[in-house]
Amino acid sequence: MAPATLTTGTAVAVRLDHVHKSFGRPGHGGPAVPVLDDITLDVRQGEFVCLLGASGCGKSTLLNLVAGLDTPTSGSIEVPGGRPALMFQDHAxxxxxxxxxxxxxxxxxxxxxxxxxxxxxxxxxxxxxxxxxxxxxxxxxxxxxxxxxxxxxxxxxxSRVLLMDEPFAALDAITRDVLHHELARIWAETQLSVLFVTHNVREAVRLGERVVLLSSRPGRVAREWTVGLPQPRRIEDPAVADLSVEITEELRGEIRRHGRN
Amino acid sequence: MAGTDTTGTSTGTELAGLEAGLDALETPLVRRTPWREVLWRKVLPPVTAVIVVLAVWKLLVLAHVTDDYKLPDPSAVWHSLRELWLNGTLFDIIWTSVSRGLLGFLAALAIGTPLGLLVARVPFVRAALGPVLSGLQSLPSVAWVPAAVIWLGITDAAMYAVILLGAVPSIANGLVSGIDQVPPLYLRAGRTLGATGVRGARYVLLPAALPGYVAGLKQGWAFSWRSLMAAELIASSPDLGLGLGQYLENARTDSDMPGVLLGIIMILFVGIAIDLAVFSPLERRVLRTRGLAAGR
Structure with missing residues (x-):
């Protein structure tokens, strides 16, 4: 297979190609429940991508798949740099x-x-x-x-790839803000590729170069935004706020869809 | 707002200061207890309890609640102890029992540990032996003494057999529950760091299971000591050397009540002393390094 590269020529750090994941085997306790549906997503080398979604979008399942702790039902996952590092919400x-x-x-x-x-x-x-x-x-x-x-x-x-599963969700606002600065600084120094999962829109816009919104049940890529703001950013920056408002509207729309069924 | 026009470097130093402040404010304060307080809170209460028991005992003797041969004066027990000390047999008696107990415990450790690992990690072994191990824990090991005597005669081997049957289930069960209680997050974190298979067991699973294992060891020692005393009491023979159990049994046949009480007190004392000298510090250390023991 050819080395995984985008058309732009930048090397890829993580590539998900039509990934499906269902839980529950047919015949063993009811029908399989799809958790991730046709996820196609690239993280370029040195890129900071935030995965955003409400409950049930399979964010943690996705990270487990990329970390190699679980295998997809179908589709392929490539991590050319070897086993990624993983950081949890609980320090572990x-x-x-x-x-x-x-x-x-x-x-x-x-x-x-x-x-x-x-x-x-x-x-x-x-x-x-x-x-x-x-x-x-x-x-x-x-x-x-x-x-x-x-x-x-x-x-x-x-590892060249760092996966983060809502690592700051349990922290107070001031500490979280400080850690955002630290993470942005360390990312710039180390040139790591980061896939950062969160349900906090502001956090995603504060940190990411790209924000990918997942729909829920099953998780699909709903939309993505490129955050063209220079670092260091602050969570209070008006530009961060404006984009957050736009993304929040989309996220709310995704959540509302579930109330109608 | 003032922060918007600061340059990158000054935000950096400002941030480092903020971070240092947060770290200082949020780090839990660790206070060492002064020795005076240790004396007051840890030593004084048990000493008081012993004094109260002695005083009540003395009062009952003075009140003549029962015959002297049933309830001797505390000083008579003290005389028996002095006698043992003066004719030089005190430490021989204690050492005979303690050496048996410790040797038996070590053997139980060597058998119980791999057994516990097997039960915890191999589902088939767990289904087969798990219930038996739990059941054996509630079977008083005295029940094994007659069988051990018929199989092995009144020998040291019979004593060790009874100790093993009492202590192995405790140690194995302690390890099993220690392993069962390891948070799955540690195993997941270990796997992402590359600790799988044997390395996972060595660097993650076993250290994480240590608190349960140590609790099992502590209980295993208590069971070893109890089983040994039961065995020594029932299967006493002059060929075996004089241990605490035999001393107690000899005092009973001689109707020597001070000797009987001294025997009971020495058995209790040795059990407590070994626990305080070995197992409690070990347990405290394991729990304290993990932040699990309250500094009381």
């Missing part, structure tokens, strides 16, 4: 390890030799501005700090 840090050791475990599983691990873990903690937190236990960190350690651990996988 291991409580029996310190912050630094959590990162070192990711390095170890990636095959980084022992003498290099400590320095690399310290570098990644510095990158998320948690230089002094190496020996901290998970329960000694605040929610925002935990998500930053989780980000550092995801970066430790040295």
């Amino acid at each position: 840090l291991f409580p029996w390890l310190t912050a630094g050791r959590n990162i070192e475990l990711a390095l170890r599983l990636r095959g980084v030799p022992r003498p290099e691990r400590r320095a690399e873990a310290e570098r990644l903690l510095d990158l998320v501005r948690l230089g002094g937190a190496y020996d901290k236990r998970v329960h000694e960190l605040s929610g925002g700090m935990r998500q930053r350690v989780a980000l550092a651990r995801a970066l430790a996988q040295d």
Whole structure:
């Protein structure tokens, strides 16, 4: 097969081609329930794409498929850069390890030799501005700090693709705002490709270069927007607000459709 | 608004300051308890309880509620202890039982751990052995003593058999429930980091299951000790060396009530001491590193 590239010539980091996913096997507990229907989506290398949708749009299922934790019913998924890193809404840090050791475990599983691990873990903690937190236990960190350690651990996988499953949904507004800045900065520094799932329209417009709206039950690509605003953006920027209003209208329309049936 | 015209770098430093402030405000404060408070809250209550029990005991003796041979004076028990100390047998008696108990416990550990792993991870083994293991936990291990004596005679082997039958189910069950309670999110996170198969078990599953496992060990020790005392009491023979159970049984045949009470107190004391010296600190450590133990 030819290398996955768009017509524009930019290399592709994630390619979903007519992906379907249903749960429940026929004959085993009723008919199969379609969750994702004919999803075709590319994430270019170095691109930041936000997936937006209401409940039931299969956002998390989609990320699981891209992460290789599940397989599609039909269609194909290509991630040319190898196994992507995944960050969850819950930090999912291991409580029996310190912050630094959590990162070192990711390095170890990636095959980084022992003498290099400590320095690399310290570098990644510095990158998320948690230089002094190496020996901290998970329960000694605040929610925002935990998500930053989780980000550092995801970066430790040295994957070219970072998948994020509503990583800031459980944080308070000020902390979330700070983490938006940090993520935008780190994305610019590392040139990672990011697929970021959220149900928060403003967050999607604040962060993404492209916002993809999914319909619900089953999830389909309903519409997408290119966010032509320069970074660093602020969530309060009028341009962010204007686009958010437009996207919210579409999202509400998608949700209303379900009330009529 | 002031923020809109700031340059990228000044937003950066402003942000770093904001972040440092948030981190400082939201980090839970950890307070070390001063030793005075430890003394007051941890040592004083049990000491008081012991003093109260001794005082009530003494009062009952003074009130002549029953005959002296049924309820001797606390000082008579103290004399029996002194006697054992003076003729040098006190530590021999304790060590005979403790060494048996610990050796039996270690054997139970070596058998219970792989058994627990198999039951937790292999559905067929779980369906076959899971209910049996839970049932064995509620069977008092004294019930095994007659069988063990007929199979193995009144020997050390019979003692160890009874310990194993008492402690292995506890340890295996502890590991099974520890593994069952591992949050699926950890396993998912482990898989995305590349911890699958054996590496998944070593780096994610087993460390995550440790709190349940340690609880099983703690209970396993209690069962080992209980089973051993039952075995020593019933299957006592001069060839076996004098342990705490035999000491208690000898005191009964001699109608030596101070000796009987001393035997009971020593058994209780050793059980508590081993728990306090080994298992409680281990459990506290495991829970505290995970932020699960309240600092009480």
